[in-house]
Amino acid sequence: MCGGEGTRLRPLTFERPKPCIPIVNRPSIQHLVSHLSNMGFREVVVTLGYMGSAIEDALGDGSLFGVEMTYVHEKTKLGTAGSVKNAQKYLDGHDFLVVGGDHVTDLNVLEFYRAHQKEKAATSIGLLSIDDPGEYGIAEIDVSYTIRRFKEKPAPGEIFSNLASTGMYICNPSVFDHIPPNTKYDFARDLFPALMENGETIKGWLARGNWTDVGSPHSLRQAERWKLQDIAFTDIIGNLSSHGAQVKGPVQLGESITLGRNTKVIGPVAIGQGTSIGDNVLIGPYTSIGDKCIIRNNVKVFSSSLYNRVIVGANSTISGSIIDNDTHIGEKCSIENDTVIGPRVVLRDRVVIHSKTRLWPEVVIADGTVVKEHVLNEKFDLKYDGS
Secondary structure: OOOOHHHHHOOOOOOOOHOEEEEEEEHHHHHHHHHHHHHOOEEEEEEEEOOOHHHHHHOOOHHHHHOOEEEEEEEOOOHHHHHOOOOOOHHHOOOEOOOOOOOEOOOOOHHHHHHHHOOOOEEEEEEEEEEOOHOOEEEEOOOOOOOEEEOOOOOOOOOOOOEEEEEEEEHHHHHHHHHHOOOOHHHHHHHHHHHHHHOOOOEEOOOOEEEEOOOOOOHHHHHHHHHHHHHOOOOEOOOHHHHOOEEOOOOOOOOOEEEOOOOEOOEEEOOOOEEEEOOOOOOOOOEEEOOOOEOOOEEHHHHHHHHOOOOEEOOOOOOOEOOOOOOOEEEOOOOOOOOEOOOOOOOOOOEEEEOOOEEEEOOOOOOOOOOOOEEEEOOOOOOOOOO
């Protein structure tokens, strides 16, 4: 399911759909489809809404991932279950797995599928025990894994379980009989309560491993951390020009990278092609740097994501942040943790960006400014909550 606008991740989703946000320099949905293929799922149906053509470009016909890809477009917003109903003709006749296009996971979904097939259930829900389930649907199960209660986004006092729905479901085709056509209809809010009222069985599957729906900048950084941890060794793809730099793996290095004198890269780190890094630079663990970036002398970057063509001025520090394409950071700047900077932003020299701050695309921050709150741009939608 790839229909949402990803407003909670703005400014990263103004010019790309959420499944195309880079994680370790690849659209996140490529990681998902690769995982599904590795699990043995060979037929993938993608429901498309917001900026769907970018998702088609990222996945193509699926052959690079070993799958057969089918795309189904939504003319209007149909909700999660409604979008799947819209693709019914490709799904009828056998049980099918439903996954959000923004999911990043290493869960054993093949085990999930097989567990469902052993049960006589209309649907099975992947459940994960988490510390703060208030932003998810939660389920109460019995010893046979039958779901007895389900509550979407419970308020304090309503959190009867910490088993949160991952938004990953295995459905019997009979569920289509309960979903009205051409109508906005959701799995959690509409379908599951209707099934339970009709006496249908819904099972839970207790997942083990990593999962996130990339619903916030924090969860996006967490997902990238997982993927960087998958880098097992240092891989130099092409020419590397190094002048006394130290690389401590695991590190992925693209084509035509330059590392300056006394620069240190401490993995896991990924650096895209054509990136130039100056002297006395420290690139810390869990950092991803895209293509054709320029990082000047004496810069420090820790646990951050820099997308393509980002320029970082001398003596600046970036910590735990996300910086979108073509942004220019001046000299002696400090970007604090959990900051999100949109594309084509310009920070002049000696700028300080406080933590948990977002900068909209194309804003310009004057010399010496201390930014303590979001900086929006009226050329773009100002909303940053919702889906």
